[in-house]
Every structure is written in structure tokens, then in C-alpha cells.
Amino acid sequence: MFAGLVDYFCGTCRVSIPIEHRREAFDFMYRETIPFRREMIGGCSVSFTVRLGDAKKLACFADRSEFEICFCDAGGFPVALHFLKKRPILPLGVLLCAIWLLYSQNLVWDIEITGNSKTSESTITEQLETLGFGVGTYYPSVNFNQLHADYAASQNDISWLSVYMNGTVAEIQVRELWEDEREVHDSGVYANIVAAADGIVREVNVFEGQAAVRAGDLVREGQVLISGIVEKKDGGVRYEYAAGEVICETASPIHVEVSCEREEKQYTDREKVRKSIKFFKKTINFFINGGIEYATYDKIDMMEQVCPFGLKELPVWIMTEVYREYENVVCEIPADQAADEAMAQLTQRIREETDGAELVSKTIETKLEDGVYNIDCLLYLNRDIGTTIEFTAEDVPETDDTPQR
């Protein structure tokens, strides 16, 4: 191992000599005590590795003995030094990288947030950035106590936050603030439950207020279902914030149409790619700013964090913007395909309409007319149609002291 190290610092090269001069060469090397390694015979020559200084001695000997000698595969420290002397920018670059690495040890490379469930990581990160803390911040100059206090004061979602620097990773722990979600109404504000759609009442459940309809009644949109004005036994009235549910059978029409003729995007295979690199907080563009000459195009943004060998994510992002040109082309689809698409749209609409409702029955009519596939559907649903409308005591006419029906 030690000999290998000496060889590296002295520099080595492969020497090739004709095999008929092998004896003279080795005799010379033995007399001069020239060490050699990896002797190999190939065809009519023999080659071996010697140190660069010894190679010069061998060259002189070959000159004297008048035989040909070849040198190749020079390596080791002197060769590397010679290589770097010719390319001074390379060691300079390495030096600058080393300096930058030393400096960047004091920068925040990554942020890890734990303890959040309702507040997104991006929200917390953005808020911290507005307070001057983010990826690329020189953290020895950060006053963390001040940062914690400023963060807590700047928003209402987080009650407590701590930033702990683990190397160059900022580990942020948060405790979220959960507000009392019980409904508190302003004093002097009351409410009625009114119908949001026409329907036949099937069930009335009153939690607060007084029922204004009964099962089997036909109600119109805007009609009061549960009144916030409650009759007292003495004939007077009191006001309440009405609450409850009124299940009504309603009819919901759905119309879906799919044209057999349509405009479709067709890509022209022309695209422009713009790349840029984000390093901590700096962004370097690898393109010259300018407009995109395409009339119609899609823009696709991609952002990829550099992660060498999948080991550790670095604070370096490669950003790619792809501008892909397209043309709008009118094309015609078969009626079967139009029917399938219309049916898929209808299914989606029914799913939306029946969310929180019970489907009683439905009727569907389909027709193909002038190249358009139409579906008319009527849904009968049992659902709560009550909606809360607030009022104050001043809104109620003084003469009207009975609950509205």
C-alpha cells in the first residue's frame, strides 16, 4: 500500500519494449534497482509500469542500446498536476465549490413541518418567508424567539410554533388553534327556515322555533317552513333562531346535450422548452426572455428537486416550462360515442344532485336531433330544502304579532 502511495506521488507510466530486448532492459533495471510492476507480454513486446523518473533512465538506456521504447498511460500526481496547470479554471471551480459548501452549512437547506392538520405546509412556509425565514436563509442571524413570537402574532391558525435547526434542516413543530365551532348568534338576530325549492313536505324536525308546515303540504320556494316567531300561550310572541330540517319531495330536472360535431385540440408537435434552475433563493434562467410566438398553446410547468442518487434532497430545483402549440380542429364523433359521453355526464350530474338526498324515482328521455344527443332527466328526491334567513325584531311589522305561516 505504501509503495502504491509513493508510486502515485512520483507518477507512473507504462513502458513497452521489443521482446528481444527484454533481457537488456531488465538487466539494466536490476543494476539500477528500478522497481517495476505488472509485467505483461503482448505479441512481440513486453510492457510494465515504472515511475516517471525511472522511465527517463530507461529512455536514455534505450537510446544507447538502439532499440525502440514506448511510453503510455502516464498517471499519478505529477500528471494530475500537469492537467490542472493547463486548466486553472477547474481547481478554481473546486475551490469555489468548497467555499460555497462551507458557507452553505449556515443556510437553511430544507424545512420539515410536523403537527399540522388543517393548515397546509405551504401556508406555514409562505408565512415564515414573509417573516424572513425560508430555504436559503442565513440562520445564525435569525432570532428564533422573535420569529416564534412574530409568527404567533401574524395569524390565527397556529397557537404555538417552534423552529429547531437540525444541521441545515429546519424542523418546525406547530400546535394548531382550534376555534370553538359552536354557533353563536348575535344578540337581537333571529332566523326563519324557508324553502329553497318547491316540493311536498314529507317530514318536519324542529330543533328551535315553530313548525309552519306539516307533512303532505305543498310548499313553494321562499315559503317559511319553520318560523322564528313563536306564539306564546298568553297570545304574545317571542323570537327565536329557528333550526331544524324539513324533508320534502322535490323534482330536479337535468338536461344534458352532447354534440356530435365539436372542436378538439390537436397538437402541432411544435413546442418550446424553457429551463431554469433555482438554487436556494436564486433563480437562474437558461433562456432569453421573450414572447411565445404560438397563437394557441398549452403551458406545462414542472418543478423537480435535485436528489442525487435518491439519498438526500438538495435545495436545488430544476424548473421546466413547456409551451406546446395546438390548433382547434372541428371533428365529428359517432352517435354511439356521443350517447356514451352524454350518459356519463348524466351519471355525474345525478351523483351531484343526490348528494345528501334520497332518490325516489327518475325518468329519462333521450333523442338525437340535428347532430346533438340530448338527455332529459327528471329526478324525484327527498331532501332537506330548508335554508336559514336571518331577521331582527325591527324587520317584523308591529301589527303582525302572530307567527308567519
Place this chain on the structure above:
Amino acid sequence: MHKTKKRKRKLYEKIAALCEIPQESVADIPVFVIRGRHEVEVEGCTGILEYDSEKIVLAVGKSGRDKFTVTGDMLTLNDFSDRLLYVRGNIESASFGDTDTSSKEEF
């Protein structure tokens, strides 16, 4: 001249015998160490007279007129240092003088 050398060598031999130390430590005589069939250590070699993969002839002794011949297969010379070298390979025989001489050690 030759007689003087012979006398000198005998004197060294006597001194070595008297002091009970190896002869090579006082007299300048070559030393051969054969390790199995694959290595011969030669100390006191003065030159390489012949070198190919089947036969190696070395000049030994102070005068350099004595010869040490190794025959075999895939023979190589290795690890040159001051007056010491190694013959490695599949050794068939090692002998003093050229291959045809009588003092031959067969393996």
C-alpha cells in the same frame, strides 16, 4: 590473483565457522532460497544473462562468471532491490552453470 581470492574466501569461511555465524554474512557469496515450486529468491546476483518465460540465466558471485539457471514455465523476474531479485513461475529446475551443467536440482 586467483589464489589470493581463494585464500581470502577460505579465511572468511574459517572466521564464520569459528564465530558460528552464516558464511554469507562475512563472505560475499550468493544465496539462493527456493520456496516451493514457484519462487526462488536470489541474493548476490550481478546481472541477467538470459530472460524468457521458460529459462532465466543469472550471473552470480563476485566475479559474475558463475551462472544460475532456472527453467520452467511462465517464469518472471520480480521485486528488484539492492542485489536481490525473485524468480517466480512454475519452476522445473534450478542449476549452477548453464542448463547442461551437472549440478542441477530437479523439482
